[in-house]
Amino acid sequence: MTQFFDALETRSPAEREAALMAELPRHIAHAQRHTAAFGQILAGVDATTITSREALARLPVTRKSELLELQKASRAAGGDAFGGFSSLVRGPGMSRIFASPGPIYEPEGATANYWRTARAMYAAGFRAGDLVHNAFSYHMTPGAFILEAGALAVGCTVFPAGTGQTEQQLQAIVDLKPDAYTGTPSFLRILLEKASEMGVNLGSLKKASVGGEACPPSLTAWFREQGVEVFQTYATADLGLVAYETPAREGLVLEENVIVEIVRPGTGDPVPEGEVGELVVTSLNPAYPLIRFGTGDLSAVLPGPCPTGRTSPRIKGWMGRADQTTKVRGMFVHPSQVAEVLKRFPDLLKARLVVSGEMANDQMSLRVESQQSSDGLREQIEAATRDVTKLRCTVEFVAPGELPNDGKVIEDARSYR
Structure with a gap:
């Protein structure tokens, strides 16, 4: 059984970069034509000239706070709830709409593995036939659906546990014997500690893909002592999967369909490799084509490839917030x-x-x-x-x-x- 989700993970860095840069001008042109927001933000930009990271770095950064304000202004004017950032229209091509705090509204395209999280789940050891206990919230925000889509794409079956009701969740784990967990690391710890207190055996749980909050090495080690190998997933409601942890435990590997820059906070200027700065992401998602989207999160690029053989660049993971106002x-x-x-x-x-x-x-x-x-x-x-x-x-x-x-x-x- 292969340890890689697909052949893209092991292609040469030069091949990957060439493919991303070849797609970039087409993606920008699509965003200009099919989204009102980027039609304005990138007005006058010749998409055919954006074929390198240097050219990309000259485009403006759109930060989450700006996306929120543009959405609010659009709604106040009786316009598009997404602020003109989505190319989708309601109907068969848009399966769901989510709301994140703000509120910021996000569309979900009606395609398999829309959030691209299957790669992260596979790296965490999830395989076809596994039962996944999904303890992210199934209410308004997309977290549960982001991880569920990846698990389904791998071939897993999902139990939509949601949050809260700890004792009922423990009973479900005892009865169904899931192989894996998705949710926040803090709730997984609550489940394991409560099980220990009650004398309940959760031995079927062997692996987990967690997100939504930090999971320091000390907590990962604690989970291992309980028999659960935990892997971090860095995804957002706006971008889908950005990066994921592998068995090497050396940083997070970047997803194949994103272009990541690390910029000096408060600017759009890339910093030298290894320097900490704000994560700015261009997601090659035609449904929600965010270009130079400022996440507000701090990270840094790690040198060299992942020891597992994955050749995509790596980042250190979440290192704090960039907005230090x-x-x-x-x-x-x-x-x-x-x-x-x-x-x-x-x-x-x-x-x-x-x-x-x-x-x-x-x-x-x-x-x-x-x-x-x-x-x-x-x-x-x-x-x-x-x-x-x-x-x-x-x-x-x-x-x-x-x-x-x-x-x-x-x-x-x-x-x-």
Whole structure:
């Protein structure tokens, strides 16, 4: 039995990149023609010229907050609930509509494995004939259906357990003896601890695909002690599957039909490989063709291929949120403002705004990596920061590479005691 879902997982990186870049201009042209939103966002863009990552990086980033506002504006005007981002129309081609907090509405196309999660399930050991206990919520949000679609595509049977009712779920597991679990890692832990407390045997559960929240290595190790091998799935309601964990346990492998960039928070500028930044994803999904969609999540690209033989690039996984907007002296300061200051001084390499002091006595210091420093340059940067943020700020020069590689552009170091 093969350990790979299909041959795409082991093709050469050059072959994969060529295929993605060949599809990219067609995908952009489709989005321009068939979605009102990208018809406006990409107005004047010649899709035939977007054939490289460099060309893609020149297109605007659409962040989740912007998608929400565009959807709200469209609904207020009596228009499309999706804000013009979907190419689908209600009927046989659209099987479901979901609502995520906001609310943001997402369409589901009526195609098998629409969310592309089968690859993640297969990597987690799910196989045809397995019974899957699906403990994601079957209510408004798409999480349960995202994982269910992948399990069905692999050939599994699904028990739609949903959330809550712990004792009833334990009884179902005892009676049905499922092979696998999908849901949040926290609820799986609740089930296993409750089973131990009640003396219930859940020995049939051997594997799990979890998502929706962080699952640190310590928790993965705890699950292994309970006899369950747990694998993380990184998927969103907007994009479907983005990346997934493999038995190598070394980062998350990118899905085959997405183009991922890591950009400096507050900008659309890609960072060097290995540097932490915001995940920006272009999903090659004609039904919901999101282009340079800013997830708001931090991650970084790992060097080299997965030891399992999968050749798609890997990311470290979820490393926090990119939106570090902070209120200072009654005014919001955004990562994009720090980026604007950097743009005014091309010789500066990197910057981190540190907010310190006690409540009602905020102090701002901009720490900048630079090959050179002088009182004159410091005064210019301080003036530029004041111009952009409307707040006073001191500047501290540090050596190149001294700032932490954690994706933070704004650090709130204030005391709230």
